[in-house]
Amino acid sequence: MKPFFDEFYEKYHRDLFQFIYYMVKNRSAAEDLTQEVYIKVLQSYQSFDGRSSEKTWLFSIARHVTIDYFRKQGRKRKKIMDFFNWEEKGESIKDEEALPDEVAELNDRMREVYEALDQCTVDQKSVIILRYIQSMTIQETAAILQFTESKVKTTQHRGMLALKKRLGVKGDSEHEA
């Protein structure tokens, strides 16, 4: 198992961790989820049928693991909310983790971009991270997310609109000719 893990780690770890980190924006959670991805990969590698690339398969697992994480977080928050009866604040409660040094050192505008990612839905965020932070092609992104290429484009467009709105950038105008 060790040689197999070594190979996966060397080839994909950096990208895998970045994807998970930018999805959840919590270093410790990202490390736990990365570990979970490796466990799933090692458990199911025998059944990997090679119909998709290794990288696509790995990132699909990573995406499902992060969605499960959000689902569990949602339930946990809901229980807390029910207990305190804070009906209104369901969506605004966030994990208050301090910004990592790498982000804290950025200029204001870059920090705003980092924070604006939270305005995107999970799908939009996945597409934006894969396309722009990890420079994947539309085809690769579609394969990982199991979207059509058309859905990737639409989700990307809507994600960019959400980012622009948060950044206070004026959007498309009817008056363009």
Next chain:
Amino acid sequence: MKHNDEQDSRIEKMLHELPQIKDTKSKDDYYRLITNDSNQNSSGRPRWLFPGIASVIAVLILAVVVPFSYYSVKEGAIDQPQSAEQHNFKLEKSKSFSSGNDLSLKTNQESTAHELQSMVVEDISSNMKPLAAVDQSVQHIVPLTVVSEKNEREGSNINTEQLGLSENILENITISIDENEDKAQVTFPNNFSVSGNAMSTSIVNSIKWSVEPYNVEEISIQTEDGSQVSLGSYGKLSSLSVIEEGSFIFKVFKPSSSDTSFFVPVSIKNESTISTALKELKKDEKDPKVDSPLPPEVTVQSAHEEGNELIVELNHPESVDKQKMLTAIESILMTAQHFGYDRVEFENTSIGKLGPYELSKTVETPKGLNPVPAEE
């Protein structure tokens, strides 16, 4: 467009320059942790043992308790789960039509009193054509889905005046969709002219809502000879922006000259969350008049997302008229769809089956609004 492209490029560049976040665990740490985890899981009792026993006990308790529970509901009120099968609605998700027309919902003879009007379509299939009309006072845009009995999209016409709406203002305008490129091409007659702000706004918004179900990214407009289109106060245009996600909710409009009700989009403030949007559904609007789709008995307690799924907690509504409950559920589904959610799970409903929906399970969000039959 150039300005927007530059903005996009700037944001793309900044995203690309976001830093690599350092991982505090080393390769050896990960290997040790994953092998420890694998060893723990492979020893001792199987992981499924306790959940399995708990599930069996829960099923046994339900089997004993459920037959003794009985809800008596008043005539026409929502079914509780135990009685959901009794009414046997024949409403099909993809073949649902507004009442008051030839293709109204069919129920079996015992339940004719329960004819339900569905105001959404699950998906835009090949015999459906999205379109948008305006009401007679040119105050509301009414998105429609024209459904042809023949399996064809083109040539599907409707008489909007029979539906209590204004004449079709897009009648001489051709809309074609390039689904591969996510583009809509709208062609106006060469001699096209429009007067008045209200009419030019209605035309622009009708076009946007006509192409919205296709998720296009661009709407190009031109006349037959390829010129820009003069649209009143908008000036000369060659493109329109698409409807922005999360900027509308859907309330009920009933034309005075028709028995048919329609969902119409009502603009909400920018930056609204899905929770605030669902709360807004509760309000009637006076000017222009539209009704809340949620009856007084139904309140959205909370909403939160889990991935692409929206979890909506209701207030255990009971004794609600089925039609009103169906409209409430569909308005929530459509609003969720507009905010980008693929599915909705309803909590605290106590309702089993309602029209085409099994509310004890996750429900897919619909893609089209206000189905109306084509004139064949």
